Amino acid sequence: MHQGSCHCGAVRLTLPATPEVATDCNCSLCRRIGGPWVYFKFGTVKIEGHPEATAGYVWGDRTLRTIHCRTCGCVTHWEPLEPTSDGRHGVNLGNFDPALIASVRVRRFDGADTWKFIDE
Numbered sequence: 001m002h003q004g005s006c007h008c009g010a011v012r013l014t015l016p017a018t019p020e021v022a023t024d025c026n027c028s029l030c031r032r033i034g035g036p037w038v039y040f041k042f043g044t045v046k047i048e049g050h051p052e053a054t055a056g057y058v059w060g061d062r063t064l065r066t067i068h069c070r071t072c073g074c075v076t077h078w079e080p081l082e083p084t085s086d087g088r089h090g091v092n093l094g095n096f097d098p099a100l101i102a103s104v105r106v107r108r109f110d111g112a113d114t115w116k117f118i119d120e
Helices: 098-103
Strands: 002-005 012-015 021-025 037-041 046-048 054-057 064-069 075-080 088-092 105-110
Parallel strands (some): 021 105
Antiparallel strands (some): 012 046, 021 037, 037 088, 064 075, 075 088
């Protein structure tokens, strides 16, 4: 089990498995937030402190809500506005132990222009 949290600890996340691959996206939001992002089936990431300690931001095509801690401002994850059976969470791996981050292959994704991975 991998546990992480925002800076102040008000929002805590537990991953259901060890991620193998993460995504570093350069879209207008992700390049400001950082990351990298890992993805899990919606509902499988244990999130404590959400929604009471969090706030959300919705933009663009209005399908996702990016979640951050109300106290320290750290972005913890994103979630679909309308979850489906095949929906997923995006979890900001920056909230976890640096050793976990170092163990994961990070792929670069061009979310700003081509919507393709640019490290192939």
